[in-house]
Amino acid sequence: MRSRRTVGAWALVVSVLVGWLLAAFAAWVGVAPSVAEPDDRVALGTSADLPTEERQAVLIGVPGLTWDLVSPETTPELARLGMEGGSAALVLRGTHEVTCEADAWLTVGAGQRAATDLPGCGDAEGPDVEGGDADGTGTRTAVIGQQTDEQTDEQVDEQVDEQRWRSWEEAAAGRALGPQLGTLAGLAEQGGTCVAAYGPAAVIGAADADGRAAVVRATGLEVPSDLETRCRIHLVSGPQVHPGDRSDVLAELDAAVGELAEGLPDGTTLLVAGMGHEPASGPTAQVLVAAPVGEHPGAAALTSGTTRQASLVQLTDLTPTLLSLAGVEVPTAAPLAGQSVVAGAPDTDPEEPDGPGVGNPAAGVTSAGEAAIAQAKDLAGGISWVKAVAPLVLGVLVAAALGLLALGTALLRWGRQRGRARPTGRLLVLVAASFALAGPVATWLAGLFPWWRAGQPSLALLGAVALCSLVVAAVAWAGPWRADPLGPPAVIAAITVVVIYVDVLWSARLGLVSVLGLQPVTAGRFYGQGNVGLGLTLGATLVVMAALLTWLRDRPRQAAAAVALVGLGATVLNGAPTAGADFGGVPALVVATGLLVLHALGIRWTWRSLLGVAVAGGLAAAALMALDWLRGPERRTHLGGFVQSVLDGEAWRIVSRKLAQSLGILLNYPIAWLVVLLLILMILVIIRRPAWSERLWQHAGARPAALAAVAAMILAWLLNDSGLPAMGACLAVLIAAGVALLAHPQASTLKAGGPPSSAATVGRRN
Numbered sequence: 001m002r003s004r005r006t007v008g009a010w011a012l013v014v015s016v017l018v019g020w021l022l023a024a025f026a027a028w029v030g031v032a033p034s035v036a037e038p039d040d041r042v043a044l045g046t047s048a049d050l051p052t053e054e055r056q057a058v059l060i061g062v063p064g065l066t067w068d069l070v071s072p073e074t075t076p077e078l079a080r081l082g083m084e085g086g087s088a089a090l091v092l093r094g095t096h097e098v099t100c101e102a103d104a105w106l107t108v109g110a111g112q113r114a115a116t117d118l119p120g121c122g123d124a125e126g127p128d129v130e131g132g133d134a135d136g137t138g139t140r141t142a143v144i145g146q147q148t149d150e151q152t153d154e155q156v157d158e159q160v161d162e163q164r165w166r167s168w169e170e171a172a173a174g175r176a177l178g179p180q181l182g183t184l185a186g187l188a189e190q191g192g193t194c195v196a197a198y199g200p201a202a203v204i205g206a207a208d209a210d211g212r213a214a215v216v217r218a219t220g221l222e223v224p225s226d227l228e229t230r231c232r233i234h235l236v237s238g239p240q241v242h243p244g245d246r247s248d249v250l251a252e253l254d255a256a257v258g259e260l261a262e263g264l265p266d267g268t269t270l271l272v273a274g275m276g277h278e279p280a281s282g283p284t285a286q287v288l289v290a291a292p293v294g295e296h297p298g299a300a301a302l303t304s305g306t307t308r309q310a311s312l313v314q315l316t317d318l319t320p321t322l323l324s325l326a327g328v329e330v331p332t333a334a335p336l337a338g339q340s341v342v343a344g345a346p347d348t349d350p351e352e353p354d355g356p357g358v359g360n361p362a363a364g365v366t367s368a369g370e371a372a373i374a375q376a377k378d379l380a381g382g383i384s385w386v387k388a389v390a391p392l393v394l395g396v397l398v399a400a401a402l403g404l405l406a407l408g409t410a411l412l413r414w415g416r417q418r419g420r421a422r423p424t425g426r427l428l429v430l431v432a433a434s435f436a437l438a439g440p441v442a443t444w445l446a447g448l449f450p451w452w453r454a455g456q457p458s459l460a461l462l463g464a465v466a467l468c469s470l471v472v473a474a475v476a477w478a479g480p481w482r483a484d485p486l487g488p489p490a491v492i493a494a495i496t497v498v499v500i501y502v503d504v505l506w507s508a509r510l511g512l513v514s515v516l517g518l519q520p521v522t523a524g525r526f527y528g529q530g531n532v533g534l535g536l537t538l539g540a541t542l543v544v545m546a547a548l549l550t551w552l553r554d555r556p557r558q559a560a561a562a563v564a565l566v567g568l569g570a571t572v573l574n575g576a577p578t579a580g581a582d583f584g585g586v587p588a589l590v591v592a593t594g595l596l597v598l599h600a601l602g603i604r605w606t607w608r609s610l611l612g613v614a615v616a617g618g619l620a621a622a623a624l625m626a627l628d629w630l631r632g633p634e635r636r637t638h639l640g641g642f643v644q645s646v647l648d649g650e651a652w653r654i655v656s657r658k659l660a661q662s663l664g665i666l667l668n669y670p671i672a673w674l675v676v677l678l679l680i681l682m683i684l685v686i687i688r689r690p691a692w693s694e695r696l697w698q699h700a701g702a703r704p705a706a707l708a709a710v711a712a713m714i715l716a717w718l719l720n721d722s723g724l725p726a727m728g729a730c731l732a733v734l735i736a737a738g739v740a741l742l743a744h745p746q747a748s749t750l751k752a753g754g755p756p757s758s759a760a761t762v763g764r765r766n
Helices: 004-029 076-084 101-110 162-173 183-190 200-206 249-263 315-325 368-417 423-448 457-478 487-505 531-551 556-575 585-600 607-630 638-647 651-668 671-688 691-697 702-719 723-743 756-764
Strands: 056-062 086-091 156-159 195-198 212-215 233-237 268-274 286-291 300-304 312-314 341-344
Touching (some): 056 249, 086 341, 086 368, 101 200, 183 195, 195 200, 268 315, 286 341, 315 341, 423 723, 531 585, 585 702, 607 638
Parallel strands (some): 056 268, 086 312
Antiparallel strands (some): 086 286, 156 212, 300 341
């Protein structure tokens, strides 16, 4: 007859696997949202039967244009275009998180993140320029050498200030991505056309590699009504708008955009985009509207192959989109970071006012056009607010956990000094540890509540996280497993890996609005598994495995099978292109799983076995990348893109950039050294096993899981360009689980592991 621990171990494994399988099935049949694959969408623009010379693209860039400024009442023309065409939240990210107007236009021209040195921009180290704006952005400066005040409809070639252009090129050459300025103009010329600029700021985006641009109406902010030039791509710089704009600027702009849209010739696609952050507001998602959207029926939610999220596009996607709309064939080897914007149906169902899924606004949606606009506005609000409130919310959560832990520890020490137990102190330590374990997954679950729509988003988010933490902790301590010291931590860890990986399968919509999630407004990641999520799931997976090894210690084959099933599932979900699409986590998970399977089977960790596990991890990662590469250039993630870079001889540049970024984090952020120090302290505790940690090693799976964690964390650190956050998140989970074990009332009795001497012997054999 099987023991309760054996039944409990397999119940845990089955619960995790069933959760993942049901989520995958729901995404496959279309019941749940999934990542937006390019072949499921419709390209923008007019019919392919239209002659190339008749296709034109117009991009109007308006700095500070955010979705909260757009409504049928305040901007009827923009709202109409969005409802009849397509709309999305635009992540405006150049080299710097706060992207000024000049940097945004330079990024469009380069097709990769770039930066100027104009006043008010991120670098701002160039020579002073007279005539800067009152708002300090410096984008309305005289960047053209021979500029006149005369308004003209004639197209002339002008030269961007040569000194400035050369300084921008030098800065670009020294950056990790090495953007090539003037790429848009260069590719347009190869395709038999050119790029025309209307307004001083747009000249920066239209300039070629030498800084020369075809300029129409180089001064003034009026949106032109006549686009009859020899160019098929037109860049228009609109006026600056400000948060809560109550001036006439927005109304005048809206009217001008409507007039322009009405007068555009057939074959022209109009894009209106926010093109510059308001410095005081920080990085926020901007507006992107496109009209028409080609063959898509009705209002559309815009997306791209780089974001794979409905109603979400990033700045670098605009460059290939403009070229595609103008009928220019882009070579596969072109140095472009983005992919063309495409159109799809919004997730919001106008028939369901409470629309399913994160990013779907409630109430008031009566048509497909309103649904598309509402979804874009809601998603823009969510990802912008989560970036703004993250420092405050995380600070409060960390302070609360540390405060409870400090108070509980003080009460325990006070009780020991007086020779009596202090149950209140132990309870506080358990509460702190449970909160620290449940808090990370609670930041994902908080996305189920539209906290960003509240009048005080930070307070609403704190309340949602606290509520979700309480629910998760209650589940962990409510069942019969609470009597086992490993029970509650294992249950919380299982909930963590289920929720985060289900979200990864379901398009990461909760991760988009989690303070520990993807942070898309900084353009770090838009889908799949982020580095912090990797660290959390890696730590939680190891906690689950430690419990399985302990509960199944007398059944080696079952223990090995249970660990292998959980580890294999986590590896597939972390690395699969349609799920996590994460390279660095695959070797880390394979190595950790392999080491613990060997331990379960009683096989010593020799250099041969360790080498075999390392090779298996590398082969697993290589297989996932190769499979992704075989899906073709339109469907590849960055995993397949790396394989292509190997074939193109560009792999070392990517590897060196990632290593430089990882080293830069270590050198530029002092808090990174705290993570390294914690790793060193953890290694010392594992090796020396001080007296206070004795209760940890009474559990047969604790020490091997801790050793495997060290190897996995180091791999995750080395193989990710921002690996330190992953290592820090994993350490946080492991430390919280360790504290929970030490503070459990039954921790001194070995209900799950046998006599102390036996447990210590098992722990030392590796």
